[in-house]
Amino acid sequence: MPLIDSGKLVDDAWVRLGDDDALPAADVPVIVSLARFHKDRASLAGRNGGLGVWLASNQHPKDIADHLADFALVALDFPKFRDGRGFTIARELREHLGYRGVIRATGHTLPDQYLFLVRCGVTQVEIPEGRDPALWAHALTEIDTAYQVSVAGPLSMARLARHKTTEHAA
Amino acid sequence: MSPTAAARQIDPPANGLPSHAGIYHYDQVDRDFLKQRVEQFRRQVARRLAGELTEDEFKPLRLMNGLYLQLHAYMLRVAVPYGVLTSRQVRQFGRIARQYDKGFGHFTTRQNLQFNWIKLVDVPAILDLLAEVDLHAIQTSGNCIRNVTSDQFAGVASDEVVDPRHYAEVLRQWSTLHPEFSFLPRKFKIAITGSSADRAAICIHDVGLIAKRDADGNVGFEVYVGGGLGRTPFIAKKLRDWLPEDQLIAYLEAVLRVYNAYGRRDNIYKARIKILVHELGIDAFRNEVEAEFARMPVAEYRLEPTIIDGIRARFASQPYEALEPISGVLARARLEDQAFNRWVRTNVAAHRQPGYAIATITLKPAGGIPGDVSADQMDAIADLADHYSFGEIRVTHEQNLVLAHVRQDDLPALWKALSAIGFGEANSGLITDIIACPGLDYCALANARSIPLAQRISERFADLDRQHHIGELKIKISGCINACGHHHVGHIGILGVDKKGVEAYQLTLGGSAAEVGAIGDIMGPALSADETVDAIESVVGVYLEQRQDGERFLDTLARIGHTPFKDKVYASH
Amino acid sequence: MARVTDAPKVVTANRLQDGAVVWLTAAGDWSTRIADAQVQADAAGAEAALGIARASAARQEVVEPYAVDVAVEAAGPRPLKTREWIRAAGPSIDAIPTAA
Structure with missing residues (x-):
């Protein structure tokens, strides 16, 4: 599937491995389910290629909290674009768990959600075949005001903080 | 310049907003944001029309911008943040109502305004007009944090x-x-x-x-x-x-x-x-x-x-005059005109500022559609707000409007002017001050009509002497279980249901949305529209028979229980 | 009472551009008047008409087409359910406030 990073189409070196698929060459980076990670930890750890984990939308970041250092990538599933759990999971990975690797959104998301994803800490998005990648690039430019704290931007009250007055009247 | 001094002149004069209305006055960041949001939605509409977005994908996006597809047309729900508007904003509603709707708008139980006859292709232009006066439809629907x-x-x-x-x-x-x-x-x-x-x-x-x-x-x-x-x-x-x-x-x-x-x-x-x-x-x-x-x-x-x-x-304050706490003009007018006196009793509340009062404009004329206001009425109300209330209008969750800063001396003149546009009814909090959702006349989710029932009840109880004799009694009507008409918390709640394709109404008693909230109890089997109007008559009859000194409807109900009411309503069944 | 599913049907939708209620005609296009709707006597006919309607929806002409049970009267088809006859006829109330 086409992959968007920072608004641009990029090559995807990662291979999504089914739970029963054989391991590819040792330098190919793979994304595995959490179940497979627990089952094959030993053989997965010894490879040169990067290791990524795929979380279903009902799996919790705390399930991987102890192993985050093992993962160069965390893929979050959006089974349908209306299922917004991934936004909270991504933000939690960044904010609470201090995760600094790649967070990839997989499944069904819309370009209209891309800016939100980025602001919650997602770095890459898989997009459906045949969709115009320019929509994702454009999505990053549509709205440049945000009123909330964002893990992608300066950690402050963002635009809400512009109301700060120099003196507190009370 | 101190922040306090700045509060008096926060608006660029070119914007033309009445500077004393108690709204949050936008700054350039807010305006730039709103323009971008309108452009974003304009592109979303274009993508939908071009087939780049499916209906399934577009629906949450349009809902997040207040746009529903109802029975007969699209409906646009405009946010009225915490219910406060300027006269200029209300006039803009009137303009949109004339240009893009059928000449009216509908105030809702969430302090919003809905336009019922909107075309999808017109929505970006309407959003431009709203943005001109710092208004929008952002998050008035959808699975997001709704307007507060x-x-x-x-x-x-x-x-x-x-x-x-x-x-x-x-x-x-x-x-x-x-x-x-x-x-x-x-x-x-x-x-x-x-x-x-x-x-x-x-x-x-x-x-x-x-x-x-x-x-x-x-x-x-x-x-x-x-x-x-x-x-x-x-x-x-x-x-x-x-x-x-x-x-x-x-x-x-x-x-x-x-x-x-x-x-x-x-x-x-x-x-x-x-x-x-x-x-x-x-x-x-x-x-x-x-x-x-x-x-x-x-x-x-x-x-x-x-x-x-x-x-x-950024909230302008109101330049109140120093007035006597008690207005002689008001006192005389109340003595001289019983009808006016009645309106003051129900529709005027105490203001913290001496000599001022809060006036509620009930949008519930006998036989009218709760919450509906025509474009001409909007203009008239905007004029009255400019004249009497620092250019500010508020929306209540009971589908009424409020002029919040009226000099007590001005109340008689305000009431006359409201009466002239059909909104001088002295019924705030009374039995005809009915909350009703749009119901099956407009809404794609409804099971039964709400508005015609509200109209018939308000016609039945139109006699103001009788309404004032009955006292506080809140009727709330929802056309389906989604409860946009808040029927659960009506003193008398009415829920529209579908009985094998025929509209029917289930009554509840004893709900309240006041400090001590309560969900009403279902009285019994659902009734036809005709029976429902009669049933309300019966409930009121039992209350008037049984009430003791100073009891409101809810007090009597709490004292004697539901049985006497049920017995009376279902006696003929 | 006849089972609802046995009733004759017409196919309806809302027009994408303006949301107007439209009815599928015998010519396979859409009319805003239910009198112009083609009545389908049986399930096969209704399914075929829905196929035409769904193709129209795929062309971004209408939204969410579906079939409506009707009674065939002299003036034309009349929907059996309250919701559908209100959709066909417009709001049952005077949509313009009476005062002022």
């Missing part, structure tokens, strides 16, 4: 402890296009009040906030969660007795995170936070929230007092 509602008497009520508008505005900005909470399991409604009397119905909201002060005068919030009507009504439960002001955003983020992560997504009817709170229990839910809150980088989310100051400074 509040007390229609905010800032003027004599019983107010904290002005909730400033915090409502903080919440408006914080919730606008929130990156994490725009695809929640279901909609999320926040209401805030700052008075001892709850006019914002906080007990039936996903989160209800009561702003209060501690012994040292510091502001904090009592936090309620999990209230709501619909299929499974719940009165909200207390989550926190005291939340310090500066933790408001952090704590709400924690609540929303728990909800977004654990709220049910398998069943649309069980997806509201009230179900999560009910299934976990309030104590377990509180533990989740407090755990999340405890590990948040709270400093990042701190709502600094200076932010509140800055926002407060």
